[in-house]
Amino acid sequence: MPNSPEREDFLVASDVRRRFGTTVALDGATVAVGRGESLALLGPSGCGKTTLLRVVAGLERPDSGTVTVDGDVLTGPGRDVPAERRRVGMVFQDAALFPHLTVERNVAYGLGRAELGAGRVQETLELVDLAHLAHRRPHELSGGQAQRVALARALAPRPRVLLFDEPFTGLDSALRVRVRTEIHALLRAVGVTSVFVTHDQEEAFVLGDRVAVMREGRVRQVGTPAEVYASPVDPWVARFVGEANLLPATLHADLAATPLGDIPVRAEAAGATATGTGRQVLVRPEHLDLEPDGPAVVTDVAFYGHDCSYSVRLGDLDLLVRAAAGPRFGVGDRVGVRFAGPRTTSYPDVPAGVAATPVPA
Numbered sequence: 001m002p003n004s005p006e007r008e009d010f011l012v013a014s015d016v017r018r019r020f021g022t023t024v025a026l027d028g029a030t031v032a033v034g035r036g037e038s039l040a041l042l043g044p045s046g047c048g049k050t051t052l053l054r055v056v057a058g059l060e061r062p063d064s065g066t067v068t069v070d071g072d073v074l075t076g077p078g079r080d081v082p083a084e085r086r087r088v089g090m091v092f093q094d095a096a097l098f099p100h101l102t103v104e105r106n107v108a109y110g111l112g113r114a115e116l117g118a119g120r121v122q123e124t125l126e127l128v129d130l131a132h133l134a135h136r137r138p139h140e141l142s143g144g145q146a147q148r149v150a151l152a153r154a155l156a157p158r159p160r161v162l163l164f165d166e167p168f169t170g171l172d173s174a175l176r177v178r179v180r181t182e183i184h185a186l187l188r189a190v191g192v193t194s195v196f197v198t199h200d201q202e203e204a205f206v207l208g209d210r211v212a213v214m215r216e217g218r219v220r221q222v223g224t225p226a227e228v229y230a231s232p233v234d235p236w237v238a239r240f241v242g243e244a245n246l247l248p249a250t251l252h253a254d255l256a257a258t259p260l261g262d263i264p265v266r267a268e269a270a271g272a273t274a275t276g277t278g279r280q281v282l283v284r285p286e287h288l289d290l291e292p293d294g295p296a297v298v299t300d301v302a303f304y305g306h307d308c309s310y311s312v313r314l315g316d317l318d319l320l321v322r323a324a325a326g327p328r329f330g331v332g333d334r335v336g337v338r339f340a341g342p343r344t345t346s347y348p349d350v351p352a353g354v355a356a357t358p359v360p361a
């Protein structure tokens with residue numbers, strides 16, 4: 001994906017490959033993160049996210065590929081800067097604090113004499129609003145506080161890049177939302193370049209200024225959360241980053257004829273050669289509306305409070321519809337389904353999971 005002119009690439013991992021025996025963990029993964037930007041690496045279990053993070057940290061040596069930070073080659077042909085000299089910090093899932101050390105001494109751990117003398121520990125504790133807990137030990141902290149101490153410890157040496165490996169997985173869901181919001185705001189205030197690994201789409205969208213979607217050792221798409229959600233490069237990405245209806249369609253220029261009638265598709269997605277049958281069109285559930293008395297039937301209703309999801313059968317198509325209010329219909333009701341969304345994306349009609357577009361560079 002082309003870089004926006006104002007974004008300066010700061011951390012670049014390029015064509016990184018790593019095998020473990022016959023398992024290909026990274027198959028030419030390429031991604032760039034702007035200075036001060038937060039990037040979420042999103043993908044299913046086993047797609048290579050952690051391996052890529054470990055390669056950037058210097059904890060894993062790739063078979064080939066390069067990693068640069070601010071133009072300095074950290075990993076490359078004939079070059080492998082040791083982890084401790086990279087100035088790349090890492091925050092793990094379980095905070096991994098030293099249980100016998102106070103908060104203050106956990107944060108001081110690994111700092112040099114000059115940094116300690118310059119009041120770096122106090123400064124960092126204040127930065128993450130932990131100064132009042134400086135003398136506590138890890139067992140006297142809540143899960144959220146422990147994660148903030150882990151963040152303080154990673155920030156204290158003033159890293160050039162901060163890496164997070166599923167940092168909120170150990171927290172229960174309410175706390176998780178609060179802590180990730182807090183940490184996101186903090187990182188933004190500090191302006192440190194950061195990469196988050198997660199398999200949770202919602203988490204990736206909240207934490208990432210941009211999101212890199214990984215699959216089978218490659219980065220399939222990079223973009224802002226809104227770009228990736230609205231214009232996924234293929235049906236697999238479309239489904240991975242949200243709920244998706246994929247309707248069979250015949251294209252006529254920028255209109256797709258579907259079982260729901262004509263749906264406008266983006267010209268750039270349609271492409272010069274895209275006219276014809278055998279396409280599929282992406283329709284997000286919130287871009288469909290139900291009306292009473294039509295050819296479809298409601299097969300399930302899920303009320304979430306803030307919105308309501310309907311499963312609807314139309315001929316041999318199963319559709320998902322999301323409405324802001326509800327529930328207005330019940331199981332067995334006959335309904336009409338109407339498209340009410342913006343111009344959308346179409347794909348060649350290949351089985352879901354088969355690459356429909358080239359992998360972006």
Ligand SMILES: Nc1ncnc2c1ncn2[C@@H]1O[C@H](COP(=O)(O)OP(=O)(O)OP(=O)(O)O)[C@@H](O)[C@H]1O
Nearest residue numbers: 020023024025044045046047048049050051052199
């Ligand atoms: N040290 C290792 N030895 C053998 N296989 C490994 C090793 N590390 C990773 N793998 C394999 O490489 C692939 C990618 O693993 P990786 O941990 O990077 O994936 P992931 O996307 O982070 O997954 P998860 O979300 O489950 O942590 C997996 O098939 C994994 O089993």
